[in-house]
Amino acid sequence: MTQYNFSPLKGVLSVQHATVNNQVQDNLIEYFDYALLDKGNYFNVSLGETDYNGEDFSRLRPARSEVYPSGHIWEGFRKNWVWQSGLAPSGKEPPIVGTNPNFPGISGVYIDGQFEPTSGVGPYKHHIDYLNGRVVFDSPIPTGTVVQAEYSYKYINIVYANNLPWLRQVQTETKYPTPNYLQINQGKWDLPAEARLQLPAIAIEIVPQRKYQGYQLGGGQFVYQDVVYHCLAEDEYTRNQLVDMISYQNDKTFFMFNLNTVYDSGAYPIDYRGMPVPSALLYPELLDQYSNGGRMRTTKTNVSEMIALNGDVFGGVVRTTMELIKTNI
Secondary structure (H helix, E strand, O other), rough: OOOOOOOOOOOOOOOOOOOOOHHHHHHHHHHHHHHHHHHHOEEOOOOEEEEEOOOOOOOEEEEEOOOOOOOOEEOOOOOOOOOOOOOOOOOOOOOOOOOOOOOOOEEEEEOOOOOEOOOOOOOOOHHHHHHHHOEEEEEOOOOOOEEEEOEOOOOOOEEEEHHOOOOOOOOOOOOOOOOOOOOOOOOOHHOOOHHHHOOOOOEEEEEEEEEEEEOOOOEEEEEEEEEEEEEOOHHHHHHHHHHHHHHHHOOOOEEEOOOHHHHHOOOOEEOOOEEEOOOOHHHHHHHHOOOOOOOEEEEEEEEEEEEEEEOEEEEEEEEEEEEEOOOOO
């Protein structure tokens, strides 16, 4: 029987599909993550490279986990490893990544000096959790083992607002491995990687401020959605750089990939383990292949706060309005 009085929801194809808030936030996260890499936002760690105190940058430590037994997970001193290939910023060596498209990112780890490929089998078979900067072995290995890796880590972390300090422990002094880095159950390294926010970082938040304006006769609307960027660093100079880099994007137009089409096609580049899928698509490739997400423009950018949270954390807040056109509402 036809329900003549029923009028379906505008702009909603399915309750499972992402709408404006998530489309905007995810596109901004992916954009700034890749755009900063394109400008050299990474440092390479070579095998056996040491700092001025003799601490080994490439050395991994047994990580604390509430799920896996000791020796299962080994982490680097910095999170957020680079898996993207093909980057060649001017005047800088490209990131350390392998050439096997089935295993994007680093090609393996060293166990007591012996190279073990990520694609391998046996007692040292593993996968890489790039988001948390760690190696997860299929079976635990002795905690006294010397585990090393050559990798690149992202310096400025682009994160969702739920990674801000009130839900995460801000971890300072992570430019170098500290003397207690390899000591199990010691100090700030004893927190699981998921509970630590390393600086510098830019946290992107969709805030409850939105307006609409008619787009054309017959339907469609301009959507004006406010976004806040929380810029955090360990020094004032870096904080100022973060604030400037974000605020410089005023009046910039971003192309968007369609988050729903990407998910429906199974094309999202990172799986549930934090590891890139085989032949993972880079951000420009997502735009090229799933470009039906439309565009958004940054307007009304302003810097609203520049504060020192304490002696070693400096914060800045940039607020912008994203302008989109939604033809189906």
